Amino acid sequence: DVKVTQSSRYLVKRTGEKVFLECVQDMDHENMFWYRQDPGLGLRLIYFSYDVKMKEKGDIPEGYSVSREKKERFSLILESASTNQTSMYLCASRDRAYEQYFGPGTRLTVT
Amino acid sequence: AQSVTQLDSQVPVFEEAPVELRCNYSSSVSVYLFWYVQYPNQGLQLLLKYLSGSTLVESINGFEAEFNKSQTSFHLRKPSVHISDTAEYFCAVTPDNYGQNFVFGPGTRLSVLP
Numbered sequence: 001d002v003k004v005t006q007s008s009r010y011l012v013k014r015t016g017e018k019v020f021l022e023c024v025q026d027m028d029h030e031n032m033f034w035y036r037q038d039p040g041l042g043l044r045l046i047y048f049s050y051d052v053k054m055k056e057k058g059d060i061p062e063g064y065s066v067s068r069e070k071k072e073r074f075s076l077i078l079e080s081a082s083t084n085q086t087s088m089y090l091c092a093s094r095d096r097a098y099e100q101y102f103g104p105g106t107r108l109t110v111t
Numbered sequence: 112a113q114s115v116t117q118l119d120s121q122v123p124v125f126e127e128a129p130v131e132l133r134c135n136y137s138s139s140v141s142v143y144l145f146w147y148v149q150y151p152n153q154g155l156q157l158l159l160k161y162l163s164g165s166t167l168v169e170s171i172n173g174f175e176a177e178f179n180k181s182q183t184s185f186h187l188r189k190p191s192v193h194i195s196d197t198a199e200y201f202c203a204v205t206p207d208n209y210g211q212n213f214v215f216g217p218g219t220r221l222s223v224l225p
Contacts, residue, residue: 031211040120042201043155043215050211058212090155098143098162098205100213102155 003027004103006091012109019078021106023091029101031094032074033058034066036087037105043090049074081110113138113204115216123222126194132187132219134176134202142204144185146176147215150198158200161185162207172196197223 007022025032031050035043035058045058047066055066063085067075074093078085088107092100114137124130136142146158159170166178176187185202202216 033213035215040217042115042117042217043203043213045213048211056211059214092155094211098145098160099157100145100147100155104154 004091004093004101006089006103006106008106009104010107010109012111013078013081014111015082017081017110019081019108019110021076021078021089021091021108023074023076023103024072025074025093025101026072027093027095027101028071029093029095030071032068033092033094033100034064034074034076035090035092036060037090038087046076081108083110086110113142113206113212113214115202115204115214117200117202117216117219119219120217121220121222123224124192125224127191129190130188130192130196130221132200132202132221134185134187134216136183136185136202136204138183138204138206141207143207144176144178145203145205145213146170146174146185146187147201147203148198149201149218155201158187192221192223194223194225197221 004025033048034046049055049068065077091103116135144161147155148158149155161178169175199218205213
């Protein structure tokens with residue numbers, strides 16, 4: 001069974017804090033993704049990575065950065081959290097048949 | 112760039128009735144197409160996908176979708192829904208070259224009523 005885990009289910013941070021969201025997959029997938037999910041907007045791609053240390057911007061990268069030092073781990077960093085970054089964050093990894101496997105999500109609230 | 116439209120944000124339907132959830136996309140290149148489902152308080156999971164071959168694809172729980180290239184559509188259908196089909200359904204596309212930049216629609220919330 002493919003497993004994608006995320007470090008926290010719920011997180012509350014203050015404006016201006018640096019926030020780290022961690023994602024780990026156990027199926028040796030090369031491609032990993034970070035999305036945010038907001039009501040009425042669906043999922044929007046923040047960043048993706050196709051290999052260790054390789055990353056590409058998605059549709060909404062502003063205010064975010066990522067790190068992929070090991071194949072199984074993909075981290076999303078909010079350098080200075082703002083209230084408009086309050087959202088559900090979803091991590092996914094993709095197999096060679098183009099199926100994405102999603103983690104349970106992290107609901108981040110920035111106050 | 113690609114975009115995905117799901118015109119119906121909410122679809123209420125009675126149990127055992129048929130349902131169609133609509134998905135249209137826009138793309139200047141060929142794409143792969145997907146339907147993902149999110150059950151209440153659960154993560155997203157793949158329902159079905161079209162990569163190539165037969166334009167009609169089916170899931171294990173009775174859903175089917177048909178890729179129509181001329182109408183740029185990938186509508187999802189089920190002839191008879193169950194209460195357990197209540198969920199949010201997302202249509203998604205990705206260019207058929209590297210399959211990295213996935214674009215999701217806004218989602219359709221299907222509510223099956225007893």
